[in-house]
Amino acid sequence: MNTTPNDVTNTDIAIVGGGMAGACLALLLAHHCPEQRVTLLERHPLPDSGAALNLPSFDTRATAIAAGSLRIFDELGLWPQLREFAAPIRRVQVTDRGHSLGASLDAAREAAASFDGMLGAVVENAALGPLLYRALAGTRTEILAPAEVTGVTMTAAGAALALANRSEPLHTKLLVVADGVGSPLCRQLGIASEEVDYHQEALVTTVGLQKDHAGVAFERFTDTGPMALLPLPRRDGIHRAALVWTCEREDRARLESLPEAEFIQHLQRAFGWRAGRILRAGRVQGYPLKLSLAREQVRRGLALVGNCAHFLHPVAGQGFNLTLRDCEALALAIARNGEKDGTHERQTGPGELDLLQAYWRERQHDQQLTIGFSDRIPPLFASQSLLVGGLRQAGLLALALAPTLRAAFARQAAGLAL
């Protein structure tokens, strides 16, 4: 692992947080602006190359990576390695429990919203982490780990970071905060968040299926909220899928503690038989559901990316995909600015306010669309009201019948609706 000693005192760009957001931003910066000195700080220790990473981002979850994001990984040269442990999504099937009407999106039919014949791919986070860090080891990124940032002071030149167990601060022209939801650094900087508590939990586990999922991702709407069953690659001859099951907060402990056979019974009843018989269920992990949006994402010398900027409902599978698009846009904005510096048109650095505001303006439209998509769809489908149920069925009918609407939905879900 490319872990450098803690003697770095100056850098161009310091990224605090080595989760999915921080690691991907570091890769995109190395690709688009190799002239920038980038330092990634992660408070957890990082193991040697290839070993599992003990970081929150790379736990037992799986992530649906949209076609638009696969294109970004392809540009970074990572798609050949990623596809070895990714399960392609060839079709998305949306159904509403208790109603026969459903809608489906097909990679073959929605060619503009697909990549390499797929609408997206599902990867297990535990496998994604080592891949990202192996790729980072091949770049000039300085990785400080374990390195916990305990305080930040904004300065005329950028920011000074205080680190645990180190007396020397780290000076940076641009500080990128990527320390996750409920960020203490954002609180310290006086950046508040707007929060909507959905009063629900997402139960996440891996299930074993009797039959092959054939690349179908199932989105199922039930009385308690949406469920997603995402295809995973076969392991040891077992057909596998990743489950995200929304439940009421008070039901979490009960469902989590059920013996496997009883959990499967409940799950099969709630999900139905579209994916066939569910044979196995792994350890169930719960995540509280909320929407959290930072009130500011850029200031002079400062940018926020990932969960600390926007934390979304996970069922629509948009959070990481949106973050990856933000990170690409930020890296490109810094690269464009660097070119101007090169021609001596202006002498600026990556923390310049104009650059960061231009980045933020560019991202606003996509963020608003994606956040709206993730925030409105799950509650709509969780409602038991007859009126909302009728609207939901009308929506599914429209999706089933109208090619333009279906294509727009597919493009949004695939991370291409820009």
Ligand SMILES: Cc1cc2nc3c(=O)[nH]c(=O)nc-3n(C[C@H](O)[C@H](O)[C@H](O)COP(=O)(O)OP(=O)(O)OC[C@H]3O[C@@H](n4cnc5c(N)ncnc54)[C@H](O)[C@@H]3O)c2cc1C
């Ligand atoms: C159940 C669930 C399912 C999901 N499924 C999908 C999906 O299918 N598709 C999708 O697009 N998105 C999905 N998401 C969203 C996705 O997981 C997030 O976008 C992703 O986790 C972003 O992580 P992050 O790097 O911003 O934050 P984190 O994962 O929280 O990482 C923050 C990092 O910062 C480090 N850190 C914190 N404070 C400090 C400090 N002071 N100093 C140094 N380091 C620090 C932490 O140790 C951590 O490693 C899902 C989310 C959930 C909860």
